[in-house]
Amino acid sequence: MTPSPQGDERASRPPLLEIVIPARNEEGRLPGGLLQLCAKLARMPFPTAVSVVDNNSTDRTAQIVRDWPAGPVPVSLVTCPVPGKGAAVRAGLLGTTAPFVGFCDADMATDLDAIDEAFGLLLAGERVVIGSRAVEGSHVENRHSKVRELGAFGFRALAGVLVPGVSDTQCGFKFFDGVLARDIAAVLRTPGFAFDVELLARCLEQGSEVHEIPVCWRDMPGSRFSPARHTLGILVELGRIWLRLRARPGPAVRPAWEPPLDPVGSP
Ligand SMILES: Nc1nc2c(ncn2[C@@H]2O[C@H](COP(=O)(O)OP(=O)(O)O)[C@@H](O)[C@H]2O)c(=O)[nH]1
Numbered sequence: 001m002t003p004s005p006q007g008d009e010r011a012s013r014p015p016l017l018e019i020v021i022p023a024r025n026e027e028g029r030l031p032g033g034l035l036q037l038c039a040k041l042a043r044m045p046f047p048t049a050v051s052v053v054d055n056n057s058t059d060r061t062a063q064i065v066r067d068w069p070a071g072p073v074p075v076s077l078v079t080c081p082v083p084g085k086g087a088a089v090r091a092g093l094l095g096t097t098a099p100f101v102g103f104c105d106a107d108m109a110t111d112l113d114a115i116d117e118a119f120g121l122l123l124a125g126e127r128v129v130i131g132s133r134a135v136e137g138s139h140v141e142n143r144h145s146k147v148r149e150l151g152a153f154g155f156r157a158l159a160g161v162l163v164p165g166v167s168d169t170q171c172g173f174k175f176f177d178g179v180l181a182r183d184i185a186a187v188l189r190t191p192g193f194a195f196d197v198e199l200l201a202r203c204l205e206q207g208s209e210v211h212e213i214p215v216c217w218r219d220m221p222g223s224r225f226s227p228a229r230h231t232l233g234i235l236v237e238l239g240r241i242w243l244r245l246r247a248r249p250g251p252a253v254r255p256a257w258e259p260p261l262d263p264v265g266s267p
């Protein structure tokens, strides 16, 4: 991709929309994913940017991003020392500056045309717009094993308690008002795959509705998720999220310091 003068000019302007891609050991899927995303964003009539968050990948993931050619959509690398997809998305969102932000997976399992609808809704005043494979109009090509299907069913039941009314917390395609996303990311504590539940629960707690949109979603080969390795960790994460939500609202909702309930001198 040879940079054009228009591309240089556009890339030097602050982005209106910034998209974060968490990526660990993605040398196989990332180049194709970045090509698709950059091509989509370059067709949007305003400046955009992409940041890839790497967690000390042992393959060429970071190098692919460093070597990515300049173009109309700048691609930058964020390094996150804390392992896990949740930690990576948190670091990526905290590093954004744009008025509108989002994240998607390196495999681009969600058809990127949904960005148009998500962005339109954000412009119209929605603050949280997420892809959902469970709402009418979605098209899903699933090749998950029966074990993963069963696990997903159990996960949805538990997640439903924490984020009532959200039909699909786990689709890796979420867009936000930038200020809200950065505020919420600052209080996120879930490092692993269950982070979306904490993220959405914090949005609801803060008073922002979650708007689900239909997506075309295709299960892509090369998933990093293993039911055998990750199920126990996810259950622990859900339990911790439940405890944290019960314990106290996050600092984004309540100021760090509050007057004592019984001021000294009161009867
Ligand atoms: N940075 C980072 N990204 C991760 C980690 N685990 C998963 N991801 C990314 O999260 C996205 C979704 O992962 P994927 O393996 O496709 O999961 P699945 O679609 O749920 O089966 C991909 O972009 C992964 O590279 C991690 O530990 N660190």
Ligand SMILES: [Mg+2]
Pocket (backbone or CB within 6 Å): 105, 107, 109, 220, 223
């Ligand atoms: Mg995937």
